[in-house]
Amino acid sequence: MRWKTLVAILLALVCAGGVAAQTAARSVKVAAVDFIPAWGSLDANIRRLADAAEEVARQGVGFAVFPETAVSGYLFSDPSQIAPYLDTIPGDTTQALLPVLARTGLYMSVGIAERDAETGLAYNAAVLLGPQGIIGKYRKNGLNPQDQKVFAPGDTGVPVFDTPIGRIALLICYDDTYWQYARLAALRGAQIIAWHSVSDRVMPGTPAAQSKGDHSTVSNVQYMSAQNGVFVIAATRNGVETNPLTGGRLYYNGGSSIWSPQGHKLVQAPVVPPEELPPGLHGVYSAEIATTDADTPRAERLALRRPQLYAPWLALHRSPVDANATKTRRKATLIAAQWPEGPSLMDRTKPPKGALTVLPELSALPSGLPAEEIKSRAEERDGPFERALGALARARKAYVAGSYPERAGERVFHTVALAGPDGAILGRYRATHPAPSGWATPGDEIAVIETPLGRIGLATAEELATPELGALYAVQRADILAAPAGAPSPLKVEIDSALFSVADPPTGRADFFPYATAKQNQLWLVSGGRRAGDATAAGIYGPEPVVSTPTLTAAPGAADVRHQTEIPAVGTWIDQSQLIAGQQAQWFVPLTQRQDSACLRRWRAGGGCPGR
Template identity: 65%
Template sequence: MTAVLLQRLTAASFGLLVTGLVGLASPASAQVGRRPIKVAAVDFIPAWGDRDGNIRRLVQAAERVAAEGVNYAVFPETAISGYDFTGPAQLAPFVDTIPGQATAALLPVLKRTGLYMSVGMAEKDNATGLFYNTAVLMGPEGIIGKYRKNGLNGQDVQLFGPGDTDVGVFATPIGRIALIICYDDTYWQYDRLAALRGAQIIGWHSVSDRVMPGTPAAQARSNHSTVASVQHMSALNGVWVVGATRSGIERNPITGSQLFYNGGSSIWSPSGRKLVQAPVVPPEVLPPGLNGIFAATITPADADAVRDQRLAARRPSLYNPLLALRRAPVDITATASRRPVQLAAAQWSSGSSRLSSSQPEPNELLVLPELSALPTGLDGAELRRRAEPRGGAFERLLGQRAKAGNGYLVGSYPEREGDKVFHTVALAGPAGTILGRYRATHLTASERAWASAGDAPVVVATPLGLVGLATVGDLAVTEVIGLYQSLRADLLAAPAGAPSALKVEIDRLLYAVSDPPTGRADLHPYLAAKLGQLWVVSGGRRVDSSTAAGIFGPEPVVSTPTLTAAAGADAVRYRTVVPYPGTWINQQQLIDGQRNDLFRPLVLEVENSCFQMWRRAGQGMVRCP
């Protein structure tokens, strides 16, 4: 029996009230998506290698989804062929074209019912004969557009060519829709490009697999669940995300290999909150066809203000040209040799500073809460009054405490230079000297009341590795993560203040680690560690049962812990090795796999004529006259 879950939720349920809009929407699109619609993530199970049968099942599924009143449905990746093939020759009998057999069968259903849907397929290009991992968007008016997967994983590269479409945004009567496929979410750039083009909804198509239970530990290091990544697409970009993956066990009858799909399709609000999710299930052989409809009612245009607020925090001049450089496969900036490191994040309660009694252990990196020498609760005027120059009392005390512990100590303070005040993060070393300073570049609303923005990321070479300096407030801007990843930081020291209300909401069952961070870890440092493939250490305050003090590992789903400070503890500590060697992914692989030819819009100012042309076009790469 097909399980059907229908849940009606609206953006208003999550208090999506924002201010300070950047106004990126064009007049022609201003009214798009203002009608509430029902969206659905569809768990659809194809039969391996049964193209014609899967097309029939897709038609039946589309009929059923439309009968439930759904306006836009997202189906999984490679839903016509299945996914587990050894190479193009094995896959060849089961590919389809666009237009092709699948679109011809589905379009009459969509025309009759008014349904919009996007579905993943193994596509053969008519002109070249090349194979692509593609998602196609269709509606009552016909084929609207397609996207060819750019972020290819180890299995994809055995079968498909790299995508030759950029991330397009398709204007439909129900809203502005972008398409993303599975492993694309390992890269922060693709969903950011969708947001920059004005997407209201991202349709994410996946076959998120896990290793089978009982797999030996050495082989299980390749474990991965990309469906555990979708929260970042909504939280960092302010868009709705409808993420469809599949359940069941897929078996290749020729090789006998198997893939286990764990379910977990989900829908996320522009604020990064989970609206609805499919169950995460154990391995089970399931019949092909429709296995579940997971729906929510949304108003696509509710994303506009949230998305524009996220984008207004960007500072493209800081990203140009670094985020558009192609550094693979040779990158001389990376740390060459691994070394053990001890990490610590201090936890203080609200109230006074504990800087004078804090010190690292020998050779340890200890990160203090932000505004480390001051009590909490000071307003902007008081913070400006207490600002001090470089080399002042704060930096001297920070150096003294680092020297006393023979380690590395990071804190932040209001730094005055002339008429300006900056929120400055300082790193002191074992000799008691200040090794590096960073002025927060992306200010929060509260920081803007007293501080001016800095103008550059900072990475300090130390015996511990490459240490980046930031504030947790910076990490809400995804480009900051990209900067430190591109600069090959091994560690990111990011002082925090009070804990955030936005936590990791990813289902605990999607993790292979023993202590998932769901519900207790602040989301932004967690995402920075994962998307940047670096360690993030945040000293912070504890308020009631929640804390901002944590150590966040590069691969929290599979192998590295997310550690938050326990109640009553002065700090949380962890010993590890940097650079992170990686399991299924690491920082070097991220650098190697980037499609920098597609990333030029990330470094262009909104007023730039090339950016405006790119955004208005909706599809295609940046092209200037």
Template identity: 65%
Template sequence: MVFTVDLSRTSDAMSRVGARCLQRLAAGSVGLVVASLMGMALMVPAKAQDGRKPVKVAAVDFIPAWGDREGNIRRLTQAVERVAAQGVQYAVFPETAISGYDFSDPAQLAPYVDTIPGLATAALLPVLKRTGLIMSVGIAEKDASTGIFYNTAVLLGPDGIIGKYRKNGLNGQDVQLFGPGDTDVGVFDTSIGRIALIICYDDTYWQYDRLAALRGAQIIGWHSVSDRVMPGTPPAKARMNHSTVASVQHMSALNGVWVVGATRSGIERNPITGSQLYYNGGSSIWSPLGHKLVQAAVVPPETLPPGLNGFISTTIIPAEADAIRKKRLAARRPSLYNPLLALRRAPVDSTATVGQRSVQLAAVQWSGPASLLGSSQPQANELMVLPELSGLPTGLGAAGIRGRAETRGGGFETLLADRAKAGNGYLVGSYPEREGSKVFHTVALAGPRGTILGRYRATHLSDSEREWASVGDAPLVVSTPLGRIGLATIGDLAVPELVGLYQTLRADLLAAPGGEPSLLKVEIDPRLYAVSDPPTGRADLHPYLAAKLGQFWVISGGRRAGTFTAAGIFGPEPVVFTPTLTAAAGADAVRYRTEVPAPGTWINQQQLIDGQRNDLSRPLVLEAQNSCFQTWKQAGHGIVSCP
């Protein structure tokens, strides 16, 4: 793989980021990898390619001047010339690049919107035709027919307008200016491969990038203006200090696609209201395995001149996403998701926990190969989660695990219930459960009275689990005085639909016994966090993502191996407020007391569910062979009605 970092205004910090990424690539710690689709161009036919050739891609830091549409179009055209001159073949530019973002209402924004086709496309297309560059850029778009404003990303190439996407995941600022997107999530055939477009706050939801993967995307272009709280902000308001760019890793890791994520730097000031937004940079490019390949510097607030402020780039082979994406999607079980993921609505939802309660959580850590179930005991009213296969030693192999399988009510469940009763708390562990000729990986919850309160059979198996276990048939949430407790395995958490089910079922806590530490860690730049101890390089990625995307606490007991552990407690707002805690060396557990349900700062579970576009979720619950799914996939873009 060729690796390059190109910067029009190179800084020492950005150079250091590139050097570290190059060292990781040379050491082989960043893997490359792999699906299929039939996409269609929106406005002009594109010569589709299979994406097998190397492509130089770039995430561009472009700074618009507030409310200077014509000037920004001119500067954008100049930036495109400079990026293309460096051999870039696909460039992603930030959100709302020709208007700026900080507007108070549609009337204030109205003089600076554009149509598609419009002024910006007319200026850009001749440059693309001459240079051969493909680009996508965020535009505050006015629909020529209806006059409705949309937060839009448009994909352009040498032959014209390829397609566009109107943002679905609208945040508190967006809803004051833009209508909800009506394009669905499209995937477009281009001369370099299949590209999908996502915009900023869309990445708060798992559904939109998943829809792109289901339609066969090889590359996601992500367009953002991810703002942060300004220095000196009062602590009460600083709790809103989220950074959208800190969520980008999940799009690549969960879906097996390349992600080119562009955001901007600088300070944007609205001269009418006096408000200002601080953008901290941090554009990044991710491999289909969820590894960061290159990242721009995360910078402090600074007034910068409008125009090109730099870009990062690397060379990828789009088709190397195909096999990985196919494997990620093969783990899905759409029959489990229908109808909950398509039809469930909030806020008219009586399922959710009412009233706050203080809850003690504990994730147990075992360092040796033996089971320590007999000496594990929760504290009073504590939820304690053990490592997976809690009654067995490690290293048994598939045959050994099957040979130790037992029926419900057997020795494992009896001991688990006894230990819960002894501590007057709640204890979660897992075991190989035999029913007839089948063996399941079953997670059991025991309560303070010494009874089993619930059993869940893993529904999404990891590669190692498939060697000995059959799949279960349903998620499970148990109502307790601590809150609503969902049960899962770590293997389940690699599938975002399972997270979506537990979110929809309004779980407050997800108990997920784990095994050995994962090789896939959180790789998000720690400077993008407001919490004091970000989990970068330390925490396993999948439970971290499950907590954030589901807006519930994830408690995972696990084993320790060297300097890493799978035992952790993962909060629903790990960027802003709730910590990510992993067990220290030599500790028998990591503990934390919190409030349930999580009250939230910039978002909580209720707001997350309210903001979903369930009308776009139908493909998520359809089997691949379903004729409606096939029609939707083959259309490539747009909302498809089925007979």
């Protein structure tokens, strides 16, 4: 099926599911708002929030996103502490805000610590409001350890709401640790994801033993736009919050931002050090957008999916134990080879003994060949390329991964092969998500190989824009993903370097999709690649680049980039085991359904999948 035809079908299916795009582009000024509540001061915070909404509307904003728990504060240690500061939806907060919106025409979403009127349970919620009233609400699914002290798991799924300014989904803070929630919003036709956060860091000087929870959720938000083709309005706060009952303290680093459907940053608030600040409005960060600009990129991203490969893996719940995981810790040296554009340098590559070296893609061919020539050079398994790869690995007593065009009858696959120190081919993988307009036939299964270095998965770097692929490797507990790359990607990490604690932040040089895949799935990712000028696709991407594992790109004149680490990765605020255990897999069934399935159509129209 031709690429443009596939996109057209996907758009038609979205419309048929009750999520039709707006018929005409409409420009709207949107804003991420830095609003600071006073801890445990519900009534005063509601008044401040109403005043802030007035001011935002005066600035000509049509849709504003406010932070998480904006009328209560966030740092509570047990249910009894937060109970006096919960509000219902509808409740006091909405009653104070709706007259402002009716008068000004403003739409807004805001995080509220919600008490369910029927059960009394507390939820970390966000509500979407407009001039006509309450549009809808969302209850947070991705609960971090702090959330789990006071909030019940969300029970709303991921709804998407039709409004005159576009189709809007709501997510909250730690939800962005899980790629699935933003993907569910895109599958339901969202044009905007409104993300509400209090992105926190531990206080400077905190002893290492007490700072394992240090992280920054706002450093994740680029992936929501880049992987899903939607606008993201990410609101967080700054300032220091102190719980007067426990003495506990967090500081919020700021960095509210707005992102385009192509994954580019449109505007960002400053990232700030700890500072005691008065409650109230502290910044409005705005951009003019046309929400319909998301429709084509979203359809293009979703058209890359192959749901038949995802069932049942992505809907499995694996907790508290997982027999697939690597159990013994070991050292591993990782190497990403860098070659300039032009001929293959495979015969000059000298992998160190015992290390894993990943070569650039189509490792035995010159770069930049047209599709027909690549296909004409395809060869069968156990052919010249695999023999050369095995000979290189055997001569150096190393692990070496590379790729080649594999011919199987009339079909040509982009195949990644891993050779071991004895020269044997340990595993092969046929790219499952190749570019639709490219030369390769899609493969039908992933590959995870057990080695003394750890569990090694195989992929190609071009596929990593589809987050489902990385998730398949995470759920099968790969420690390392070897992903040969070609030319440098035009989309780089654009996250503010001030949000990283490691010495070598990746901002501006690292390819974005390998970076996101490593972080989202808590594994090491190694991409050998080509160099073009000062840009490179050769990199090593760690599972926790915000706190402990640097993102390393090859220097312009270097033959490779290297890193020695421990496998499985040592966790900080999260590791792969916690990631898998924390998933709310009951919401993920739509991710496994084909585009034309009755289950997915019903879910897109607002029903359940499976039915309810």
